[in-house]
Amino acid sequence: MNTTQYLCDGKFSIEMQVHGTGEPLLFIHGAGGFTGFDPFLEALGAKFKVVAPHFPGYGASTGAEHIDDVFDAVLILNELMDTMGIHAAHVVGHSMGGMIAAELAAFDSHRVKKLVLAAPAGFWLDQYPIPDFFAAQLDEIGPLLFHDPKSAAATLMTSIPSEWSAIEAMYVERVKRLATASKFLWPIPDRGLKKRAYRISAPTLILWGDSDRLIPPPYAKEFLSHIRNSRLHTIKEAGHMLMYEQQEAFVKAVTDFLS
Amino acid sequence: MKFTWFHLMPYRFLPEDFKDKYRSVWVDIPRKLYDPKLGHKLYNDYLDQLEFADQMGFDAIGVNEHHQNAYGMMPSPNLMAAALTRRTRNANLVVLGNSIALYNPPIRVAEEFAMLDVMSGGRLVAGFPVGTSMDTNFCYGVIPAEIRPRYYEAHDLILKSWTEEESFAFDGKYTKLRYVNLWPRPIQKPHPPIWIPGGGSVETWDFCADHDYQYSFLSFFGYIQGKKIADGYWDVMAKKGREANPYSMGFAQVVAVSETDEQAERDYAPHMDYFYNRCLHVYNGFADAPGYRTVKTIKAGMLGQVGKDAAIRREGLKWKNFIDEGYVIAGSPATVRQRLREAMQHLRCGHLMILMQIGSMPPELVRKSTELFAREVMPHMRDLWPGFKDKWSPNPLPAGERVMPAALSLSNGKPDGAGRTAAPVSSEARTAK
Numbered sequence: 001m002n003t004t005q006y007l008c009d010g011k012f013s014i015e016m017q018v019h020g021t022g023e024p025l026l027f028i029h030g031a032g033g034f035t036g037f038d039p040f041l042e043a044l045g046a047k048f049k050v051v052a053p054h055f056p057g058y059g060a061s062t063g064a065e066h067i068d069d070v071f072d073a074v075l076i077l078n079e080l081m082d083t084m085g086i087h088a089a090h091v092v093g094h095s096m097g098g099m100i101a102a103e104l105a106a107f108d109s110h111r112v113k114k115l116v117l118a119a120p121a122g123f124w125l126d127q128y129p130i131p132d133f134f135a136a137q138l139d140e141i142g143p144l145l146f147h148d149p150k151s152a153a154a155t156l157m158t159s160i161p162s163e164w165s166a167i168e169a170m171y172v173e174r175v176k177r178l179a180t181a182s183k184f185l186w187p188i189p190d191r192g193l194k195k196r197a198y199r200i201s202a203p204t205l206i207l208w209g210d211s212d213r214l215i216p217p218p219y220a221k222e223f224l225s226h227i228r229n230s231r232l233h234t235i236k237e238a239g240h241m242l243m244y245e246q247q248e249a250f251v252k253a254v255t256d257f258l259s
Numbered sequence: 260m261k262f263t264w265f266h267l268m269p270y271r272f273l274p275e276d277f278k279d280k281y282r283s284v285w286v287d288i289p290r291k292l293y294d295p296k297l298g299h300k301l302y303n304d305y306l307d308q309l310e311f312a313d314q315m316g317f318d319a320i321g322v323n324e325h326h327q328n329a330y331g332m333m334p335s336p337n338l339m340a341a342a343l344t345r346r347t348r349n350a351n352l353v354v355l356g357n358s359i360a361l362y363n364p365p366i367r368v369a370e371e372f373a374m375l376d377v378m379s380g381g382r383l384v385a386g387f388p389v390g391t392s393m394d395t396n397f398c399y400g401v402i403p404a405e406i407r408p409r410y411y412e413a414h415d416l417i418l419k420s421w422t423e424e425e426s427f428a429f430d431g432k433y434t435k436l437r438y439v440n441l442w443p444r445p446i447q448k449p450h451p452p453i454w455i456p457g458g459g460s461v462e463t464w465d466f467c468a469d470h471d472y473q474y475s476f477l478s479f480f481g482y483i484q485g486k487k488i489a490d491g492y493w494d495v496m497a498k499k500g501r502e503a504n505p506y507s508m509g510f511a512q513v514v515a516v517s518e519t520d521e522q523a524e525r526d527y528a529p530h531m532d533y534f535y536n537r538c539l540h541v542y543n544g545f546a547d548a549p550g551y552r553t554v555k556t557i558k559a560g561m562l563g564q565v566g567k568d569a570a571i572r573r574e575g576l577k578w579k580n581f582i583d584e585g586y587v588i589a590g591s592p593a594t595v596r597q598r599l600r601e602a603m604q605h606l607r608c609g610h611l612m613i614l615m616q617i618g619s620m621p622p623e624l625v626r627k628s629t630e631l632f633a634r635e636v637m638p639h640m641r642d643l644w645p646g647f648k649d650k651w652s653p654n655p656l657p658a659g660e661r662v663m664p665a666a667l668s669l670s671n672g673k674p675d676g677a678g679r680t681a682a683p684v685s686s687e688a689r690t691a692k
Binding site: 132174175176183188 | 396402542544545549554557
């Protein structure tokens, strides 16, 4: 189900998908945003009440001009939870969303029951520089994001529409999304999470695709060492877009951990 | 009609196979391709050329700022302009300009421009570019969505620092200063003229019209493709009720003059090829970071100067195409006179920023082209915009009040300083005659 929440006297409107019933699960998407075909959300809805907002600047959500940094991101998610009457939730974040989820958990440990970080951004290791996602061209994105760049999931995300108007719409939407993402990730996706990660007390599952070429697996160890109550689960034959490439394994790992 | 002799200061010695072997002339171009010894010669050649343009009677000479590239070797145009204050006499100094969003705090620009204005006796044109995406986002790490807000804030701070009589506090979003109290102050009052270089962002037209700044359209695609941008600018000016004064617009055009049209091709064709295929060979991923251009500009269909779109437009172009499609105006003095006049009328442009050193062009050709232009083209175009007042050129000190460098005491150039004595020089002796 799609619904919209208005925050801060209409400064923000947040479009979101809501699936299922049960304990609330807040899902925070990555820099690319939702694709419009995100079946893992519905699958998680079998056990939880999944709330999956488009971040301001993504999809129909507005207010990106009021977001400068990760602190604004954390505050607007707090505001969203307050408005929806969610005192505490399980929080699952992917990539940039993982970075924001970790910040949320560090900022107010009582709001996050359990935390799942799927290939999160937020750290930088000189010996494993993360490729420049912002400069990558469409034909370079597949191999960066997927274990199998020829898979159906990869093709869906990297194919170019044939109609000019659709290409333009896709380009404008991509610019809008990445312009917002750049506030947290440009030019290096490190905004000081390392300093704050000690505040994360929620039980934390760190999920990584074993062939993630965007944020390579050594980063998983870094998160493990900075989050006290954390463990790692690696998903085989998955790249950075693990929930698209290995949906079943992803949903099972998350559901098992949160149940 | 006014003429600025503009230098990009390219690195002239990129290898033949540069385009095939490397993805970009900008941002991640291998450092090993730069030879500092050749660089030493190039800087000196290029400063000589700008000084020569002053001697040949150009109204102004121009430099600009780019980073981490072989297209233009001026990370700091202010250093070049400072060097030029000493040996040039009449030409105005167009620094086009400083990417003001990159300086922290931006009063650094206000200070350096004030220094240049004072050093040159009030000959400075202060240019405020947003800067290319390669320079600002990829080389200097500014978050793309922040580049314009930072730019506008820096502009407000610099202007206020030039015009306020008293020290003030500045509480900006990006810059906070308790004491803004600029020393030195610029000579020109209220401040040096401001030119805004643009590549076709629609916001820049509004900004120029609202502040009465000169809009300098920097295109390397020539006057035919430049028409759309020029029309967009003049439409905004008309809508805002501003005078359609040609001097409120500058246009950069590649120009090359030789004895005949045929000789021009022989002289300049390989250097044009070097410019368009090596100097502008920018990896598409660096051309336009997400958030650098506004959605409004993207939707207006403004095409970028570099990257894939631009490369496709240039694909396979030969000398004849460059000439026919207006990328380059070249030929005999008669040909250049006629085409350039048409071009400037076509765009309604009063400030021509003429690019005469292009790509790999060696000093002797630059000198020839510059000299032919100054003697046989420029005088015939001076009459182009009668009845319009150029409000966008500097107001220097009168010649009698301007101080020139003293003659060197020693001319032997011995590096050890042996036998040097400080010659007493009265300030009177320094004054230009």
